Each structure stands twice: as structure tokens, then as C-alpha cells.
Amino acid sequence: MTHLVHPVxxxxxxxxxxxxxxxxxxxxxxxxxxxxxxxxxxASAFSAAPASAAKLAVSQSxxxxxxxxxxxxxxxxxxxxxxxxxxxxxxxKNKQHWSDWSMTPIxxxxxxxxxxxxxxxxxxxxxxxxxxxxxxxxxxxMVKQPLKFSMNDLMRYRAVSNFNFMECSGNTLTDWQQxxxxxxxxxxxLLSCAQWTGVPVSTLLDEAGLDPAAKWVLFEGxxxxxxxxxxxxxxxxxxxxxxYAMNGEMLRPENGYPLRAFMPGWEGNVCVxxxxxxxxxxKPWHLRSETARYTDPMPDGKWRQFSMIMECKSVxxxxxxxxxxxxxxxxxxxxxxxxxxxxxxxxxVTTDGGVTWHQADLEGPxxxxxxxxxxHTWEWKGGPAKIASRAVDSTNYVQPTVADIAKQRxxxxxxxxxxxxxxxxxxxxxxxxxxxx
Ligand SMILES: Nc1nc2c(c(=O)[nH]1)N[C@H]1C(S)=C(S)[C@@H](COP(=O)(O)O)O[C@H]1N2
Ligand SMILES: [Mo]
Numbered sequence: 001m002t003h004l005v006h007p008v009x010x011x012x013x014x015x016x017x018x019x020x021x022x023x024x025x026x027x028x029x030x031x032x033x034x035x036x037x038x039x040x041x042x043a044s045a046f047s048a049a050p051a052s053a054a055k056l057a058v059s060q061s062x063x064x065x066x067x068x069x070x071x072x073x074x075x076x077x078x079x080x081x082x083x084x085x086x087x088x089x090x091x092x093k094n095k096q097h098w099s100d101w102s103m104t105p106i107x108x109x110x111x112x113x114x115x116x117x118x119x120x121x122x123x124x125x126x127x128x129x130x131x132x133x134x135x136x137x138x139x140x141x142m143v144k145q146p147l148k149f150s151m152n153d154l155m156r157y158r159a160v161s162n163f164n165f166m167e168c169s170g171n172t173l174t175d176w177q178q179x180x181x182x183x184x185x186x187x188x189x190l191l192s193c194a195q196w197t198g199v200p201v202s203t204l205l206d207e208a209g210l211d212p213a214a215k216w217v218l219f220e221g222x223x224x225x226x227x228x229x230x231x232x233x234x235x236x237x238x239x240x241x242x243x244y245a246m247n248g249e250m251l252r253p254e255n256g257y258p259l260r261a262f263m264p265g266w267e268g269n270v271c272v273x274x275x276x277x278x279x280x281x282x283k284p285w286h287l288r289s290e291t292a293r294y295t296d297p298m299p300d301g302k303w304r305q306f307s308m309i310m311e312c313k314s315v316x317x318x319x320x321x322x323x324x325x326x327x328x329x330x331x332x333x334x335x336x337x338x339x340x341x342x343x344x345x346x347x348x349v350t351t352d353g354g355v356t357w358h359q360a361d362l363e364g365p366x367x368x369x370x371x372x373x374x375x376h377t378w379e380w381k382g383g384p385a386k387i388a389s390r391a392v393d394s395t396n397y398v399q400p401t402v403a404d405i406a407k408q409r410x411x412x413x414x415x416x417x418x419x420x421x422x423x424x425x426x427x428x429x430x431x432x433x434x435x436x437x
Contacts, residue, residue, distance in 0.1 A: 077117075084108045086118060089186050091174040098126040098224070101168070103189025106336060107317040112163070112371040114192035116247050121254045122168050122190065125224030128274055132258035137242070141218070141280035144209030151244070151258050157199040160241060162264065165193040165338045165371045167310045169267035169294060172418035176402060176411045179434035184320035187422065187434065191336075193371040196262050198243035201236050201278070208280075216284045219261045222276040229270045229294075230284035231263065235308075239264050242275065265340030265369040266308040267416075269294050296417060297410035304409070310340035312399050313419035314347055314374070314391035325430035328382035333360075334375045335389050342394035343367060347374040353386035353423065360389070380426070386435055388423035402436070 077084070086102040094100050102121040104114055114120075132151040140146040168190035174180045181187035205217075210233070217236050220228040231240070243262040244250060251257040256273030263270050269289065284290065284306070295303040314337035319325060333351075337344040343366055348357035363373040374389065391399045402420040405411055411418075425435035 084118065086120065087185055087189070089174065090182065091180045091186065099124050101170070101190055103185050104192045105185045106189055106191060106315075107184045107320050107323075109317075112193050112336075112365075112367075112373060113247060114194060116194070116249065116252055116255070119192040119194060119246070119252075119255060120166075120168065120190050122170075122268060123223075123254070124227055127254050128223050129253055130222060130258055130274055135222075135258050135276070137259060137275060137278065139204055139208045139278045139280070142211035142214045142282065143205070143280050144211070145207075147204065147208050149204070154199055154242065154244065154259070157203055159197050159199055161195055161197040162241070163193065163195045163365075163367050163370045164262070164264040165191060165310075165369065166262070166268050166271060167191045167313075167338070167340075169269055169307075169310070169416040170414075172420075172422070173414050173416055175422075175434065175436045176413075176415060176418055176420075177437055179436045181321065181434055183322040184315060184317050187321070188315045188317075190268070191338075191371075193338075194246040195248070196241055196243045197245035198241040198259075198262065201240045201242050201261070202238075204242070204278075205236060205280070210280060211282075213282045214280045215282045216280075218277070218279040218281065218285055219270070219272040219275060220277040220279070221256075221272045222274040227272055227289065228285070228287055229272060229289055230281075230287065230306075231261075231270055231308075232306075233280075235263055235266070263308070265310060267294070267310055270308055294416065297413075297415060299408075299410060307417060310338075311417070311419045312339035312341065312344070312391050312393040312397050313337070314344075314389040314399055315422050316349070316387055316389050316424060319387070319426065319432045320424055321432055321434045323432045325380060325426060325432065327430065328380050331378045331380050332375060333378050333387060334373060336371045337362075337374055337389065337391035338369070338371050339391070339393035339395075339397070340369055341397060342369065344372040344374075344391055345394050345396070346392045347372075348390045348392075349374070349376040349378075349387065350390075351378050351380075351385050351387050354388065357390065382428065384428055385426040386423050387426065388421050390421050 084105055089101060104118050104120040135151055137149045171190035172187055175187050215233050216230045217233055218228055218230055220226060241262045242259055244259050259275045260273040261271050261275055290305055295305050296307050298304055314335060316333055316335040318334050333349055337347045347360045349360045350357045358376060360374040360376040363375060366372050399421055405420055423435040425433050
């Protein structure tokens, strides 16, 4: 008989989770209660323990009053989940606290929504603390009537709410030619997904009255870097939102409170935080962030500018780097797929290094320019294996390998827009490692 092992039999989140294993001792009671739940939920496919072993003693918490409630506080996650947090990369060493990346633990995220406290962060000059009562947004340049809005003004307009991923164009950039990141949080954690609420910028541009010659729009932030980007007018008139809320609450200061630009499917860098100014023009500005940075080197020595779209990509989040498989048996391979050009049409999974591919199941909802979960059940026989996923989007674009990308553009050094297929190796003893090269 195959030795069946399933995540729910050893811990609620993941039996492979290194962070969780570290502090396993403290959590014996949690594991015991999970054992029962797991067996009950998955009895047919993954019996965790025979019914006789699941005899449930009355727990101590049944015999006493619980902790006093805090009826008027902001709710926080369980103290037993404190290992689930954003992290810096281990690959790049950083000695200051103003410009950095703070990465989402995507391997610990069930469903498609990233909680606000775990949403990735990228700052160029720290976080300003802006009082919304004093904040103003100005629209000027090639418009009939320049306009100035307070936050109260903005919140009187009809808002939209959409689920969309956001990804930094630098996501995965440490791992083009060599395996550097040890976990999927480090290799793919500049990626998150939220329901964004705000006012379509087209509403405000229409009100200001666009000059017929208008072609580009500047978005500028109120932070110490005065971060700014030029965006084509078409993107503004179709789906750009001036977001003030995500996942049902106002933005956190770190994500741009009280107002940011959000451009579905485009690189995080154009989603200017702490937005204070929108200027309309007939040409782009060619700012530092559009010449020295956020451009892509091409083989002919030229640099590609304004490569805003985050193309179709996917990654297996479980099992992934740093995890351990606990012996041969049935494993649920899962991960995320997404595309800045539309929705995810299909995801294939290989467990033999790309010799054969199997179509994975997509977990609903499958939304436009949104994280989409995929799942594939795998019988691990115990030998060395190489697992990877490959996504196809609604335009029929197929996620490329790094070798495919290298045929079109430069891929060594800290180059952006790495959407290549990302393999993990599984060794005979169950250790999972980055296998990009
Ligand atoms: N004003 C301002 N906007 C900004 C940035 C910044 O440093 N300042 N960083 C950009 C980058 S590179 C990214 S990837 C996203 C990150 O947004 P987040 O921190 O909410 O995840 O914001 C963009 N907008
Ligand atoms: Mo970014």
C-alpha cells in the first residue's frame, strides 16, 4: 500500500513548511486538532488516521473561559501564525531602510487575495505619513480646466472595485542564470493580489476636458523620491483607477495611503503611490525611471522603454524551495498563474523536468488580470524529480522558458520582466530546491 501523506495530517498550513517545522514543538495541540479535522475532511482520499486513533479528548479550552475579548480593537491573526510575514530577499544585502523590497509569502497564501498586512512593498524613499484631510490631487497640463481634488471630493465620484494582481517588474530578477533565491517568497514574492477600489481616472480627465492632442499622462507621488512615470493616454481612458482602498479598507500607508494609481496588468512601478499630480501632455517625459531604470537591455545594445505589461507567468508554490516532502506518496502540487494581458486559460505541470506535461485544474474564480490558483495531484515515487508549471493565457501566449526569452533579449544581470518557467528539484530525501540552473 502507498504511504499516504497529506498536508492536513501534520499541520493546518503545510507539512513541508520549514518555518512551521521550526516551532513545531510549541504547537503540539494545534497539530492534534488538525489531525482530527484533516481526517474528517479528507477521509476518502487521504485518511490521516484510522477512526479509532481519532478519539477526541475534551480539551482544556473546553473547560475554562477564554481570553477576554477586545470588542473595539483592530483584529490581528493568531499568534500561532506569526511566522507568516513579509520578508526581505536573502540574495541582495541591504544596509538601509528606505529603499527596499518586502516580499509576500505566496506559499502561505490560500485563495487568491493577499491580506493587506502581507501585500508586498517596494519603496524608493521610505513611507510618508500623509494626512488625508490635507492631501490634494491636481490634474493639469493639456486640459481645458485644471482641477484640484481633496480626498473628500474624490470619494463622491462613482467608484469601481476589481480583483487584480500587482507584480513588480523586478520580481524573480535574482534568478535568471543561477539559482539564488532559496524560497518562492524570495523568487516570486514581489507579487500580490487584492480587490482595488477607487475612481476611474477617465472620469476625472473627462471632467478636466482633454486636449485632442493629449497622448501621455504623468503620475507623480508625494514621497521623498517624487516617483513619477509617463503613461499612455489609452491606458488612462480604459482601466486605470485612482485607488484609495484595497480588500475592503483604506490603503495602508506603505501601499500609498491615501491615494495611488493602479493600472491592471502593468508593472507595479507605474502604480504611483501617494499620488499628488497628474499632468497631461502630447509626449512622454523620459524620466530617470524610464531611462536609467525600468527599461530592458536588448541583444543589439539598445534598451527597450515602456515595457509595461506583465506577461503571462506561473510558479509552483507548494512544494517549493525550502520545503521537505515527508516520504513517497500523494502530494497536491499547487501554485499561481497570472497574465497582464487577460485571464489564465490553462496551466500545465511537469514532474519529470519537462519530458511530459499534465493539464492542471484551475480553481475558481478565474478572473481577468488576477492571480489564478492551479492544482495537480502527484504520486511521488521517492526518486529525484524536477517539477515546474507552464501557463497559457486568454491570448494563447505560452509562458516561455528562460532560454526562449534569451533569444529575444538580454537575460543576465539584474534584468527585469522575468516571466520564465521556474523549476524546483526534489531530491531523493524529499528536499525541494530552486532548479532554475
Ligand atoms: N510614489 C511612489 N510610488 C511607487 C513606488 C515608490 O517608491 N514611490 N514604488 C513603485 C514600485 S517599483 C512598485 S513595484 C509598486 C509597489 O507598490 P506596493 O509597495 O504597494 O506593493 O509601487 C510603485 N509606486
Ligand atoms: Mo517595482
